[in-house]
Amino acid sequence: LKQLTKANDVSDIDPVYLPDGGIAFSATRQPKYCMCNRHIMANLYRMNADGSNITQIGISTLFEGHASILSDGRILYDRWEYVDRNFGDAQGLWTVNPDGTKHAVYYGNNTKSPGGVLDARQIPGTETVVCTFAPCHDRPWGAIAIVDRRKGVDGVEPVQQIWPAKSIDLVKEGDLDSFKWLDHYYEDPYPVNENNFLVSRTIWYKPGGWMALDSKSGLYLLSRDGIEELLLEGTLSLFDPVVIEPRQKPNVIPAMRDHKNSKGIFYVQNVYEGTHMKGVEKGKAKYLRIVESPEKRTWTQGGWGGQGEQAPGVNWHSFETKRILGEVPIEADGSAHFEAPAMTYVYFQLLDEDKKMIQSMRSGTMLMPNETNGCIGCHEDRLSVPTPTPNTPMALRKAPAKISPWHDKAPVNFSFMEQVQPIFDKHCMSCHDFDKNDRNKLVLSRDMNPFFNAAYVNLYVKKLVTLVGGGPADIQQAYSWGAHASKLTGVIDGNHHNVKLSDREKETLYAWMDINGVYYPVYESAFDSTMAGRSPLHNHEINELGQLTGINFWALNNHGRNLTAQVAFDRPEESPCLDGIRADKVKYKRAVELIKQGRKRLKQTPRGDIEKDLIPCDRHKEQLRKYAERLSIEKQNNEAISKGLSIFDQE
Known part of the structure; x- marks a missing residue:
């Protein structure tokens, strides 16, 4: 018996021999956590038979495991992943080549x-x-x-x-x-x-x-x-039977990955070919948006009730943070061909000429360095063949396009507070601020509450956006959610009290709806054990505030609520929860003191509404340190492999 992997503080599981003599296995070497809970996930890795040159071959945001080998040499594995969909039915079978190229759905996604x-x-x-x-x-x-x-x-x-x-x-x-x-x-x-x-x-x-x-x-x-x-039958339970017998060696698939490279190439033959493209006329799709779904590197003890528990709260109902990498053109024949960063978990969206989403992928894909991969269309029938065409797709006649950064800026994690709220601040506050005489009014202020901010909560409670959230497993029809389906778009595009938004401001609001209405840019938080993993008030303070005001704040800690934002940390006296006790000077004074305490803590330790302002709690700092350490080790391993060297785990 010989131990092959020796890294500290990681788990290596489910090994299987590869046809080329290497070993594939799953590991927690890129430490990431379940988006709908708190437990650690694992990705696919491979190594040489002597334990050297361990390298990651899967980078989806949740779990990749239980690998076996098909007769053609591919790895068959089960993957748990969700992008803009329900967490619970998102575990299907996938395949991948032993070098990490050509990840493809097999059954059940x-x-x-x-x-x-x-x-x-x-x-x-x-x-x-x-x-x-x-x-x-x-x-x-x-x-x-x-x-x-x-x-x-x-x-x-x-x-x-x-x-x-x-x-x-x-x-x-x-x-x-x-x-x-x-x-x-x-x-x-x-x-x-x-x-x-x-x-x-x-x-x-x-x-x-x-x-x-x-x-x-x-x-x-x-x-x-x-x-x-x-x-x-044993004294205890029996599991994992294996037949020990000679068997035919599976096919060896030549490695295509180049460890010296940092990019790969995607292509789409014809975006109009798809099973759920009803009403999409040829020529309508002008751009392909590339969006990254980053991994969750930390977790909190407190949670928010999205469509599944978020720990911490991230969005109203869905689980993912988002980073818009940019856009590439779609040719007249529906083809696209472009460079993309390798080892990055991304998905694609079709956009029309106004940069509104037509269709979205709701799953993820990845490239290994130097890989070229593509598809026939958008949610095409996986058992179909491409429509015959006498010509090479137009995009493939050119060099691969480079991604045009969104708004000409380096990609950052999308933040409602940083990218959407300034538009409301500029154009909407003269009419859409707190009003003690009209609590039915739509409030679009930036005032933070224990969960998100006022504008964000109220847009959802007032049903101004139609988004898929943590939606169903079934593929959705084109135009069924996002900017095209939302009431807010009608306000943006119409003549609403002569408010004129710039094209960039409109595109920002469209994009926010199309990436499923996210709020927080990061999973890290300043507050670990409080309500939603985001509240600056301790739980006993939230309980006291509830007793004073008659508001059950714990009942508001979920996306099914029908009550608008009740706390305004930025302007405590504007908090609607105070309406019933304004005449009671003792209760009112104490309630305002509690809300002011929350404001003070948010200023001292920003919780993550804007990424650059975040001060993570101590445990999150340690988790981020460990993540960076493991990332550095993976980089060292790949550099050694690119030079033809052997590198082993350091104990």
Whole structure:
């Protein structure tokens, strides 16, 4: 027994031999955390057989794991990722070459049930895989399914057989946790041959139990002709069966990655080819916007109730911060061809001539250094072939375009307070400020509250924006959300009290809606354990303020609220929560004192509304230090590999 990886304070799991003699595995070496909770995630890595030259081959923002090898040499793995969509049904199967190039969806990325498609292995001699259909909120167990990707990449059609048989109905009509309610739970499938499979299956379990002693699993044989036989029961549960036998070596895919490079190339053949492009006339798409979805490097004890818990609060309902890298032109035939930064998790949006979004990707992709990758269109049928054309796409006849930075500035994480609020400050405050005589008025002021700021909360509560949030698994139709679908756009584009916005100001507001209405630019915060992980008031102070004012602030700590912003830290006396106690001098004085205390703390330690002003809490400083350290080690490894050297983990 020989230990190969020796890095401190990381976890290396799920190793598998590669056809070229290397080893792929998952690791927490780029420390990032679950956007809808607080636990650490992992990405795919590879190394030589002696443990040298460890390098990252996947950079999605959540989890990449349970790798196995297909006969053609690709890695098959399960990926948990979400961009502008629900967290719970976003675990599907993907493939990637052993050098990290050509990440591609395999099955289940837009399937609402099961919540997770896990632990897939190719069935020998076939083009099918066997895998686990699992719930989101439970252990990685559920049903065992055989999937034939030739029948589709989502839904029930590719499912050729499933154990238990009746659970096929859960694929048709279920949700993210439907596979939580089975008579028996299966996991860790291993194909013996085309017809027989070893699995771990519960012998008994305690309904609702999460702990190891709440169930017992044994080693079972499943057969396609109906056999389900217990082969072995141990004192404790048995998991992860493997057949030890000679097998044919998979194909070796030549490496294309160049560790000396920092860029790659994307192309799109025709953006008008897609399954959800209803109403999009050819010629309407003028630009392709490239947006980065950064990883979450820290977490807080306090959380906000978006469409899933955010720790800390980041946006009204969705989970991601965003960084607009810029735009590239779309040619008349719908093609695009451009350079993009490697090792960066990005997604794309189609824009019209006004820079309003037509369609959005709602998933992510990445390039390895020197990689060229592309697609047929926007959400094209994955089983289709490109529409025949006698000519090379126009964009591919030219050198790849360079991304034009958004607003001609270096990319920064999008901040509502820094980029959107100044527009309201300039044009709207004469009419849309706090008014004690009219609490139904739309308030667009910058006053901060325990969660966000007044304008941000009120735009959502008043339903002036139509956004997808942490939306459904299904691909959405073009024009269905964002600037084109929002009431706010009608105000911007109309003659609203003769307010005239510049083109740049309009584009900023369109972009904010199109990237799903984000607020905070970063996950780091000055306040770790307070309400939403953002409030400058301690929890006992929030409780006291609630008792004084009669407002249940904890009930407002979620996106389902229908009450507008109640606290104004910038101008405490303007806080609407004070309306009921203004005549009670004692209560009013104490409530104002509490709100002023929040204002004082926000000035001393800005919480992150504007990134450059942020003073992170001490624990976040340590997490950021560790992240930077791991990033430096990855850079050193890649530099050594580019020079033909060997480099090992330092203990």
